[in-house]
Amino acid sequence: MDIAVAKRRSSFSGKFFAAAVLITICFVMFKQSLNSSSHNMFSYHEAGVTHVLVTGGAGYIGSHAALRLLKDSYRVTILDNLSRGNIGAVRVLQKLFPEPGRLQFIYADLGDAKAVNKIFSENAFDAVMHFAAVAYVGESTLEPLRYYHNITSNTLLVLEAMAAHNVKTLIYSSTCATYGEPEKMPITEETTQVPINPYGKAKKMAEDIILDFSKNSDMGVMILRYFNVIGSDPEGKLGEAPRPELREQGRISGACFDAARGIIPGLKVRGTDYETADGTCVRDYIDVTDLVDAHVKALAHAQPGKVGIYNVGTGKGSSVKEFVEACKKATGVDIKVEYLSRRPGDYAKVYSDPSKVRKELNWTAHYTLQESLQIAWRWQKSHLNGYGLSNAMG
Numbered sequence: 001m002d003i004a005v006a007k008r009r010s011s012f013s014g015k016f017f018a019a020a021v022l023i024t025i026c027f028v029m030f031k032q033s034l035n036s037s038s039h040n041m042f043s044y045h046e047a048g049v050t051h052v053l054v055t056g057g058a059g060y061i062g063s064h065a066a067l068r069l070l071k072d073s074y075r076v077t078i079l080d081n082l083s084r085g086n087i088g089a090v091r092v093l094q095k096l097f098p099e100p101g102r103l104q105f106i107y108a109d110l111g112d113a114k115a116v117n118k119i120f121s122e123n124a125f126d127a128v129m130h131f132a133a134v135a136y137v138g139e140s141t142l143e144p145l146r147y148y149h150n151i152t153s154n155t156l157l158v159l160e161a162m163a164a165h166n167v168k169t170l171i172y173s174s175t176c177a178t179y180g181e182p183e184k185m186p187i188t189e190e191t192t193q194v195p196i197n198p199y200g201k202a203k204k205m206a207e208d209i210i211l212d213f214s215k216n217s218d219m220g221v222m223i224l225r226y227f228n229v230i231g232s233d234p235e236g237k238l239g240e241a242p243r244p245e246l247r248e249q250g251r252i253s254g255a256c257f258d259a260a261r262g263i264i265p266g267l268k269v270r271g272t273d274y275e276t277a278d279g280t281c282v283r284d285y286i287d288v289t290d291l292v293d294a295h296v297k298a299l300a301h302a303q304p305g306k307v308g309i310y311n312v313g314t315g316k317g318s319s320v321k322e323f324v325e326a327c328k329k330a331t332g333v334d335i336k337v338e339y340l341s342r343r344p345g346d347y348a349k350v351y352s353d354p355s356k357v358r359k360e361l362n363w364t365a366h367y368t369l370q371e372s373l374q375i376a377w378r379w380q381k382s383h384l385n386g387y388g389l390s391n392a393m394g
């Protein structure tokens with residue numbers, strides 16, 4: 001090969017290399033500009049767009065709320081430490097709403113005041129729906145400090161961050177467990193709150209902190225006290241998938257479905273001698289889709305400087321026996337039921353009077369117990385491993 005040809009070849013490969021480097025740099029810059037512009041969309045207020053921080057949005061109720069908010073064109077930031085929820089639920093939402101500025105996920109712990117403050121300073125939230133919490137009555141009696149920390153003290157941190165960064169609206173997830181065991185049914189918002197376990201007490205304390213703060217603040221606050229939440233997204237995008245280790249703590253719907261799937265041999269119903277029509281406990285089961293509808297209505301009705309407190313339930317009590325029959329019908333499985341003596345601490349009847357929420361927020365429950373269970377069972381059947389992903393990030 002003569003020297004001139006070799007020189008031409010090396011100058012050609014040099015140019016080729018330079019062009020490749022240039023194209024790569026341009027591509028990286030383009031990607032970064034896309035990322036930063038979509039990131040920026042969360043960091044400034046935009047006229048006509050309401051940006052909602054959904055804490056606990058990887059969890060059961062929070063993910064359903066995020067889905068509804070996104071469908072209704074809200075901008076959503078999910079903050080979750082994935083201690084309980086499912087990254088799989090967040091991935092479903094990210095796939096459904098991939099456009100820039102619609103949904104972002106922040107992996108963070110609400111107990112970390114510095115991190116929370118940084119998140120509030122980097123994002124322009126208009127409202128917060130505060131779902132994040134540990135939420136099992138039995139567990140709360142074994143680990144009370146964890147409950148007071150996770151529920152009460154984290155709510156204080158959220159409130160401080162909201163006040164410091166001028167976020168105007170809070171929708172707070174509370175519970176009928178704050179009422180304890182009232183003598184008179186149905187439970188109205190005026191029923192005295194005498195919680196009887198650390199879970200209910202921690203939520204009541206969080207409510208008290210919010211109420212005291214509200215007295216001298218122009219924040220609009222809505223406190224929603226949910227009854228027993230069941231069901232899942234009727235389009236089958238999301239469902240309820242607690243970690244296997246939480247099944248023990250579990251809720252009756254999860255136990256019914258596990259029994260129908262043969263994961264557990266059958267159902268154990270504790271207590272058949274309560275003063276109820278069939279002797280088993282009576283509860284008010286509210287569908288998750290109805291519940292998130294109440295949140296969206298609460299958000300729309302929140303007014304600066306005002307506090308609204310609402311029971312969110314159907315107003316109708318169903319006994320454990322009725323629940324089991326509905327579950328058998330929904331699953332088509334003749335679930336084996338074992339009747340045992342009472343469990344200490346369970347109360348006979350709990351159901352809501354939802355007339356205030358109906359009147360003031362124009363909200364009412366639509367799904368029947370049977371419909372809710374049928375919808376939830378469809379998701380359970382098609383997601384035998386829940387969201388089928390570990391919570392490992394990345």
Ligand SMILES: NC(=O)c1ccc[n+]([C@@H]2O[C@H](COP(=O)([O-])OP(=O)(O)OC[C@H]3O[C@@H](n4cnc5c(N)ncnc54)[C@H](O)[C@@H]3O)[C@@H](O)[C@H]2O)c1
Pocket residue numbers: 055056057058059060061062079080081082083084085086108109110111130131132133134135150154173174175176225226227228229230
């Ligand atoms: N499920 C019910 O029947 C019911 C009834 C009444 C009230 N509530 C309330 O509704 C809310 C949501 O309950 P759920 O059933 O969806 O529970 P869930 O466990 O499915 O969801 C809670 C989410 O909060 C997250 N979380 C917990 N601690 C956190 C922290 N320190 N930082 C960041 N994220 C954290 C978890 O990882 C999880 O994703 C809770 O506040 C609960 O008390 C639930």
